[in-house]
Structure formats: structure tokens, C-alpha cells
Amino acid sequence: MSSLKRSRRRHSTSVRTLALLTGALTVPGVSAPAPAAAAATCSSTSNVYVLEEEPGSGKKNYFDRTLRKYVDFDPQGGGANAPLVSTDHTAKIPWTAKIVAGRAGKFYVFDRNGVKSYRDATAEGGSLLQPVSTFVDAGIEWLSFEKIWTSGDTIYAIDRQGAFKAYMETSGTKLPPGQKTFMTAPSLATPDPAMLQDLRAAQDVWAEGGKIYSLNGGVIKKYAKSGPIGSGYGVTVIATNLKDAVQGWSPGNGTVYTTTTSRDYSGIVRGYTGTGTLSSANPNVMSGLFGQVLSDTPECLAPATDGKPVVGPPADETGLPAATAETDPAPEPVPVGPRVVRGIFTLGNGKPAAGMNVLLETTDVVAENPATAGTAVLGTTTTAADGSWSFTLPEQLPAEVTASAAANGGALNVSATVAGTTSTGVPMVGLDHTVAAPEDPVTNKPTAFGAAVSGEQHTTAMIPAAAPETVFSQPTAQQEASTYAAEQAASSIGSAGPAPSWQSDNAASDAGLNPYLVNGSDVSGERVTLYASGTCHTQRIFLSSRIAYTTVAEGHAFWDTYATVDYDNKLSTAVDVAVSGGGDWKASGSVSLASNSGQSTGYTNQGPYFARQYQVPIEYSKYKFTYYCGGIAKNSYQKIIAERYKVPAGGAVGKMGADVRYKDGYNAYVDSPKNNRAYVEPGSYFQLSRGKSAKWGGAVSVFGVSLGASTTYDRDHKQRITAGKKTNYRHIIWGRSGPVSGSPGLFFSF
Template identity: 40%
Template sequence: MPKASSPRRFVLSAVCASALLATTLTVPAAFADGPARAVDGAREGVTAQACASKIATYVHDVSGEEGVLRKFLDWDPLTGNATGALHDTGVSTPLDTYSRFFTGGQGIIYVVTDEGALKTYKDNTATGGALLTPVRNYGGDWSNYATIVSGGANRIFALTYTGALDVFSIASPESGTGAITKVKTVAATNAAVIAMDRANDVWAVGSKIYTLRRGIADRLGEVKQWTYNETAGAAPFSADTVVVSRVDTKTFTGWSPGPGTFYTVGATPDHSGVAESYTGSGLAEIANDDVGSGIYGDVHADIASCLASPSADAKPVFGSVQSEEPAPQAVTDGSPDPVPQNPAEFTGKFTRGDGSPAAGLPVRVEAIDITSESMEEKELTTLGTAVTAADGTWKISLPATLPNDVQEAAAANGGAINAVAHVDGRTDSGQLMRGTDFVMAAPASAPATARALVASAAQDDTPSKLRPVTDAMGQESEQPNEVQTAYSWASENELSSRDTLGEQALPEYQSDTSSLPQGDPYIVKGVDTKAMDIRPMDGGCDKTKSKVIDTQIRYTAVVEGHAAWDSKATVEYDSKLATNVEVAVKTGSNWTIEGSVTLGSSISASTGYTNKGPHFAKQWKVPIEYKKIRETWKCNYGKDTYYRYRIQGGKYKVPDGGAVGKYGKDVRNKDGSGGYYKSPHSHRAWVARGSNFQLGKNRSVKWAGAVSAFGVKLGSSTQYDSDHKQRITAGNKSNARHDIWGKNDKVSGKPGVFYSF
């Protein structure tokens, strides 16, 4: 387990130190690893004396505000998951950030509390019980130990902060209730103990202890194996150690499910939480460089004394097998595409900061795709005006004849017109308030794909708030560079290998240089403007001028595929009009999402992945050019000038020497029996052996964290059609059917995405 914090060493999981149990010294005749035993569910049903083909693996995740213990299931640990995976079971339980844990095998989990007490728990989740079922409170004070591990047998190895190694015996290790007795102290001068003290991580399998020390600069790190011995008169560790593998500078964490396999995390340039496995002769061979994702924190497995591979036809099921529910065979829906509703209208709703309607305010809609590509300032073209109704809603029809520049921009965008709706007003206290909403429309002459995408985007048309225009907006803002934006919440989230946001709403306010901003932007000079009445402003504000001040090409999630047991996933994405991407506006010092734009092209380029799997599920990303645009407008009869900034997606654009598409975030945690058994029965279906099923109409789910551009997170969704698909192809294994289920609806309806089991 990673060492506790101390001035001498870096700690990946940032957990605190552990402590010493006062015990009597009793030296046993010999050290024994102990046989494999029945595990009461921690090894998911392994019988007595059987080698384990699936191993529970636990991660103490302290990346959030509260610590959480998460359970994964190692499917086919013998081969290091050459054809299996480290599955997220979806099971978790709180575990204090400053507590530590290690495993003893056979479903027993040891926890050292923040106060230093040692407690044992049993994992009873496989039989419907708790992940941490209390067994015994040993008490004591283990806070003098920097590292504590067990090899899954009847020994605990505990390294003190002064560098000595205390060894404890465990009576009845399978129960978690037996006495814990110190049997030996190995001096700090021992070579193995020195290696443990210097290591970035330490773990054990039976009597073998492994030390991981990451590489430094251009020198590779290494994993060493040390064999512990209690034979009378013998040295506690052999003088000859074994270097089992080399690791790079980013590797900090390691663990093993049993003999012959170990895993590491952090061996990617961005600490993305992707695990890789080592097996083979001397444990030196990488078996799978993407065993699982989202592994952040201290990791220990329910160690077995021997490992086996599951049956070739075995379908991974976590916990108890539930009875099969009636479900239809999945067939591609042959019904006609839905008819878009009113795609030739811009619509929206404006509210005050507290959500109440902003009524009686003038609205101006301006085309935004006409902004010059040459970074010259250009006045936006007005497409219509309106006044908000009593409920804050407004509606503007497209002009019968579009201005030439708008026609040209729409033609280059697959037929869709992107626009911005502005509304301005003042409170009784004189505070200027402005609302912004990015909207879209498509004339009757536009291609059906454009009209369908516009109609589907209208389903997400949430109200837009009027926000205070502060004094700071009266001057141009110095824009941060990429080094500064790398510290933003959005940029840090982008480094995660797993989609941690899903469809959840993004924060209302984002900073482009730091973690989520604090404070209420509606408090202006000590006055709360959220609920104030807003009336039309005398003189109003003039037409908006815009100028591109910077561009970035960022890979953006546009589709995802899923292929669990015995299946393959394929996704196809064409650069023709298909995707909506959110637009961010900088209000004061914070960025907010204010609607979205449709992204299309007059040319076609296809990309995606084909027949990936089994145990595979990833998003696919394409390169899109994002613009940072400075807006300028004058209010109060031209007396006051204001500047605002927006981040807006543009065209599919491959960077020089860049990839035409990339694998995105890992979404394997959505698949498997856990999600399937929780899904509504009406969403379920199955795919016949050797056949395929695909989504080719309606809209995908919305990926909240589709991209980070200029340090700000934006969401996206894609319209499925003949050029944009999610497909699964089932294999020919005969012992079970291949099940799928829709996220939001039955798979032949509007599921958004389907998952695999």
C-alpha cells in the first residue's frame, strides 16, 4: 500500500499514518502461506481449496471531498486479464479519507482508523450484505507505522517510521477475529527493509514482498521481489533479491491478486488511473496495458494462494445470478425518422437569477457564424427581434429571405443557422443585467439532417438567466495562456481516464484557471440582484461586434460504443452535420454555459473504431476547432462600452500531423450485470449469437464533459443517422445470450446509448 504522508516520501493516495498494536511476542515454528479457503463471496463463490478465477479488488478513492472504498472484480487474474478486465462493480461504501486499509484474503478487510485503531471487516456484497461488515475492533494504536500489508496468509508486515519492520501472526485469518501477535522485528539495516522504506508502494503475496520504486528522469524504476523466512537461524530475507519488472516515472501504485500476476497504476503520462498487468516469466511481461480505468488511490486485492482462468464460455456476473426476465430480441427499428417540429424558429426563455420569469424585455437575435476567420472585428447580422412574454419565453421566426452572409455560413454548416439571443435591462437600483442564449434554427430548404438536429437540440432548451454586468466588463480582459488554464477544474477533469460526469449538469460557474470558483456573482457591491425586478433599459444596447482572438483544436467526444462479454463494438462518425456543442460565456470572472451550437460541414470525412472488444467501452473523439471570441457592445445611448468573451465550437479540423480521431474516456463501468439488473425491464433486449444491432436514429446521450477548451468544460450530443452509429456484434458462445439495455428508453425507441452485458 502507498506509504503514509511524511517529509521523506511522496504519497499518491495522501493517506495518513498507521500505528502499533501492543501484543505479546510469540515466535511460531515456521511461516505458512496457508491453503486457499472458501471466501464467503469475496472471491464470488470460489469453493474450498479451489484456485480463484475472479478476485475482489478494492480502491480507497480519496480524490473527492469524502473518502470512498470502491469494489472492482478482477476477471481472469491468472493471465493478467489478457482477455478479461478489472470490472467496476458499482459497489462502494464511505471510508474516511484519513483511514487506511489492507486486505487479508478470504474477504477480510483491515482498516486502520484516523485515530490509529485496527478493525476488521468482511465483504458480504456477493450475498447481498455490506461491503464493510464489522467483525472485530482490535483497538490499539497503529499510528507508528508508515506501511502495513498482508500477503493474504497469516502474516502482517508493518514498517515503522524509523525504518524497522514488525511482523505479526494472525490466528484464524479467514475469520478476521483471531489474535494478532508480533513474532519478529527486522532491523532497519536489512536490505529488504531499506527497499520497503524507500519504495513508492509495497504489497505482499504469501511470504513474498514486492517493492515498487518509480523511475527518475530518464531512468526506469523497478519492482523487486523479496522472500520472507522465519526458519530458525536463517536470515529473515534472502540477500539475493529479484528484479521482476521495470516501470516508468509515472508509476506509483501496485498490487497483486495472487501468485504470478501484479498490476500497476500511473504508467501513463497524465496519471489517468489506467491499470496495466504483468505476468509471464519472472512477471516481466505486460499482459494488458488497459486492464481497467478510474483507479485512483490505495489498492489491495483479496489475495488468493493460487489463480485460475474462468471457463472460456463463462459470462461475468457480479454477486448472485438473478433469474432471466423476459426481453425481446434486439432488432434495428425500421420506423421512419421523426418529423422535426418548427425547426425554422428561434425560441427560448429568460429568467432572473432566482429563476422567476424576466417579462417585458426586448430580445435581439443575431447570427454568429458570420464572424470573420481573419480575426477582424465584424458586426453581427440581426435576424429578428421580440419581447419576452409574461413567462419569460420568446419566439422569432427565420426571415423569409436570409441575408447573404447568413446563407453562406449556413451552407458551410450543413444547413443549420447558429445565433445568439440577447436581452438587456436594469434593476431599480440601476444595475445593468444582460441575458445570453445561443440558439439554432434551420429553414425549410435545409437538409433533413440539419432540421432533425435543430429539433432535437430544442429539447435541451433550458431557461437562460440574466446576469449582472459588472464594472470589470467595461474593460478588455487579459486572457490566460495554456499553462495557466491547465490548472482549471475542466483541464484537470480532462486528465481522468473515466467519464466521471456522464450526463450530469456542469457547474453553473467555471473558472478557466483554478478549481470551482467561490462566491455569488449576483452580489454586486454588497447587493443581491437575483430577485430584483428588471425593466427595459433606456437606450438599450446596440448590435454586437465580435472578433476571434484565439483558436484551439480540441478532441471532442461525439459517440461511444459498448462491448462486454463475447461481443465487439463499432462506432462511426461522419464530419457532416451531426453534433451539438455547448457555448460558454465569460460573465465577469466566471464562465457559464449559455446554450449550444450545431457543428457541421459541407465536406464529409468519416472516422471511428471497428470491432473492439470484448470487455471494451470507450468514447470516440474528433478534432474540432474552438474559437475564443471577444464581444463588444455599447449601452445607455452609446455612453457605456462593454466587453464579453465566448468559447464556441466550429468545424471538424485535423491538426497538422494530428490524429483524425482518438479514443476518449473509458465507460466500461456502465456495462455488466450490475447495471443490467438495475435497469428498467422495458429497456432490455438481447442480441442473437453472431448478429449485430445498431442505433441509427434519434439523439445520443449528452456527454457533460465532452471537451475542455480554453480551460472550460463543454458538453455535446450527436444525432444518429446513416453516418453516425453505435453498433454491437455478438459472438457465438453458446452458454448465455448477450444482453443489452437502453440508457433512457427501450433500445428501439430513444435510448441515447445502449450498454452491454
């Protein structure tokens, strides 16, 4: 299971259900029932159910599927004024069964043993699929129907011969309790041949309020009875040019929703409203929905309420401090000895790599053209008995190194390399990447950026390397499209989880991969012997470069709030370095990038119910490295390194990234640490402009590999939230990594 799926499940497993209190929606159940004596009231919410399958390219999934309940907080407005959220109510559906939804939370499940009906009993604390009836029917081949859908208590179907059928359930007169049967629906309005052809060819068919809808090729048609019962249907085209829509549903009152895919996490829900031709109400009601949609239809719909979409018992707001612009987090302490780089090298099995020579070089591109750029040797050191090492930059650095650091905001990217052979002759290499902060030649002090990003220490395992003469094969575009990185890039929702330890750049990653299995033997624990004595260095050969949009910021705004992300004037970001000994890739340290030429401006006052990442274009280069000792080539390996901010010809200086709304709202708030919470006064704002952001997993996909990134906040790089003026609820925020007044990394919104 991918980290994307794990993060999505984690953030969608605590939504409760609904009820209407004074201005907000809250209770530990579902919508509070109307008083018995009162007439039916219109609902401002409706339920949506999604049958989720494991994402993939159409492969048969021989495992149970998950039926998941969502709540639409603005069905009348097509999601324009309130969100669509997932709940923690789920049920399993065998892959051999079909399921359709009836009215008021009713379901019919068809399998080889017949038909059973269920109801959504979560309102009373029951299950999502509580059994109701078993149907006794001979001669109805439910699983063979080409299309099957419901309208109220009527089940519609089209069989393999193209015949239109309709059935209604009946208790009969002699059936035991809990058993029912079906009968042909009376006074059936039969479609004409053109309508029947439309329905058979449609990508999706659904019904609502006696009307039937079809979606095919971006066109939605509505079929309504045009005269007395049994007289047939009239057809109206209500939407065209919906090129990315693959399925749809309607909660009623002229609202129609579509999804852009049913097979993976890139699905975007779009909302439309209108009494005739549909108009766009919200082009992105939610992202990340996938699967077969089964919609419930309320008796009638009311506008969205003005309160927070609160689900479950009232949120605990006790002891919340006020967060204001004046309570920006305190600056992080300047690392001691910013000229020092350090780390730990281990064998593949985690035991110390002791007594290894560590070669320290610059990582930064010295020349404007990466194809002609080189590295500079800074010095060497030796690992201690526990595998640790440290190195202090020389007082006098080569002029090109000083210039490189100055051009990079005062941060000097350093690579650390150890190499040798195992007892069975397998070449091994350890590759770490860290940052130092030499003194600025003008001020004789490290820059604020250099000091902020230096001082990290990594533990790095040695990996098998390739022979020095190896010519590394490069994946094709088709191969890259099948990778974990491609899955991340295609998803419309951001992943909160880390990438796999190892990634293939030409196929889906193998979770069970053992990179230390060489020629049938596991070399992870073999002793590594140094190469023969002599001066060591690396030779870098440029392979190719690409520009890829990389996540560098993230903003959040839930109820009555607005998000602003500033990423102005220059880079201020650390990006993973990927390394490969010739097989799969892994992240190994990072490079920190700064510049004075970036011009992307982020976004301003987006919301409410908004949360998006922000991306800027960064150029990445892939290199082959050959390790030399005593003038003899010993091994080779590859690296993918972020180089600089670079706008592609005709490209954007920055753009919106993935949708991360699943990190906000009631459920995420309930799961958040209490010490990390605060609230923003109505009409005021809070921002992060110091410290480091949290790390984004899957910040960029390049060369078939997914890499993480983080940003250093300063006056040009900020996350801000502005509260509206509503006072019936607090505008709550909380830090991801700590209190908002400390070092939160990111903050979220409720």
C-alpha cells in the same frame, strides 16, 4: 462533490458478489463455498479492496475514507480475458487509522487505541468489516512504521530507524475470548542492507506467497527466500520502465497489477503476467480506480471462465425483444416551422423578463479567419408577459447568411440577446443560442441535418454584465489547471453528469456561488429596464482560438460483443456555448456544426469488455462582445463558441476518448428501465443511424471551461454493436433515453 464522482458512485453501487453457475458467475452473496469434503479448488476470481480518499493534490482529508470491494474476474490472466468490477460493499475507515489486508478477506486496522482485526463477511450477507479480534499489545508503535504490509498471517513493517520487523498473531493462554496478541515471527529471514534500502525508498511494497515486491521509479523487484528459513532473500528485477506506475499488487501465479495514480480518478489499472520478466497482459484493465489498494490472495488461481461476469441473482431477461439492424429507430419528426427560433428569458430569480427587446443575430463565423469574422443582424422581437419570444427568419436573407448556413449543413446558428439595467444600475444581459433551418437555395427545402437540429427552446436567465470598457483578464495556464474543467480533462473515465451551473476558468468552481451578488446586494430579483430606444447591435472582438478534442460518439461492448463507432466525412454535432459577464461561466444554448471536410473514421470491432468515447478536433474561439443601443456602448460580456472541425498540425483526425465501461454490465443492466432493453442475436448486429445521441457532459474542456455536446446520427455517424456467436447467454443492450427501437440516444451492453 463533482458530477464525475456522482456518476461514478451511481454506476458502481449495484455490483453484487460472485458464484459459479453453469457458465456464468451469479448468486446473491459471494463465491459459493467448496463442498466440505472436497479439496480446495482454484479460484477464477479474487477480491481487491481499495481505500478511497477524496481526490486532490495531497491535501489531508479529515473525513472518513471509504473501503470499497472490487472483484477481479481474471486474476490468473492479468485482466486480459475478463474485467475488474466494483461492488456495492463498502465500509468507512477513519483518516487517523491505517489498514492492511491479510489472507482470505482478513484486515488489520491500526489506530491510536491499538489493533483490531476484521473479515469480509459479505459472502454470508454480513458487512465488509465484521469484527473478529481485539489485540492487546504494549510497546508496538504501529502508526509510526514507515512501511507496513502483510503476507498471509504475517505482518511486516519497517520502523523509522530502518529496522525490519515481522509479527504473527497468537491467542495466548490467558487472554479473554475475542482478544489476541502479537509475537515476533519466528525464523525471520532478515533482509540484507541493499534490500532494506530498496524497501524504504519504494513507492509501494506488497507481498504474496512468501515473496516480497517493491515498486520504485518504474522498476518492480521480487524478493524470495533464497535458501533455508532464515537465510535471507534473493532479488530479481521482474519489470522495468513502468514510468506511470505508483502502486502494485499480486493475486498470485505470476500476475502483477499496477495503478497509474492513487490521488484522483485518472487511475488506470494495468495487468502483467510472467514467470520471470513480466509481460503486458492488459494495458487498461479498468480506469478510474484511485486509493490505496489492498489485495486478497486465493490459495491458487484458475483461468477466467467463458461465461458472463454476472454478479447477483440471475438477470431478468423476460420479455426481451430481439434488436436487429432492421429495427433502427424511426426517424424523428421534422420540426414544424424550421425557420422559427424561440425561447424564454427570465430574471435571475426565475421570474419572467417581460417586454424585453430581443436582438437576433447569426452566431456562425462568416469569414475563414475568426479574427476578422462578424455577425449579421437577422431582426428583433419582444418578450411576452411570460418571458417567451419567437422569431421567424425573413424570406430573404443576406447572401453571407445563406452561404454560412449552406456551409454548415443547412443549419443556421442564431444568438438571441436581451439587455438592460437594474433599478440599482447594474447592467444585465440574457444570452441564448439556438438553431434555425432556412431553405436550401437549390432545393427550396431545409436540409435533413438542419431540420433535425432546429426547433429547440431554452429558458435563459439574465446575468450581470460588465461595463463596456472592461478589459477581461484571461487565466494563466496554472490557473486553468486548477479548474473543474481540468479535473474532467484529467480523468480517464467519462462523466455522465452535467457540469456545475457556474464554472470558474481560473480556480475550482464554488458550489455556493451567487453570481447575482453585486457590490454586496443580490440583484437577481431587481426589475430590469430597457436601454434608451434606438437600433441595437453587438460588436464582436476576437480574443483567441484553440483546438480541443471533443466527444462526439460512444460505443459499448460487454461480454462476447464488439463496438463500432463511425464518425466519417463531416461534423454532425451540437456543442454548448459558454457565456460570462466577467466572472464565472455558464452554458447557454448551443451551436450545431456540420461540414464536408472532416475525415475521422471512428473505431471498428473493439471488444469485448470495451467502452470508449470518441473525439474529434474542433476549433473554439473566445470573443468579447459589446452591446450597443443608439450608437452608445452599454455593456460587455464574453463567449466561448465552437466554430469548425480543424485538425491541428501533426494532430490526429480523431482519437479515443474517455473509458465508459462503468455504464455496462450486470449492475447497470439491473438498474436500467425494462422497456429500454433488447437483445442482439448471435452473429448479428444492431446500430443507431437516425435520431440524436444523448448529451455528453464534459465533452470538451477548453479555455478552462467544460462544455457538453451531442451528435445527430445519420449514414455517416453511427453507433453499432456486433454480437459474437456464443449462445449460452443473450447479448443484451438497452437505451439510455428510451427503447432501442425508439429514440435511445445511446445504448449500453451486457
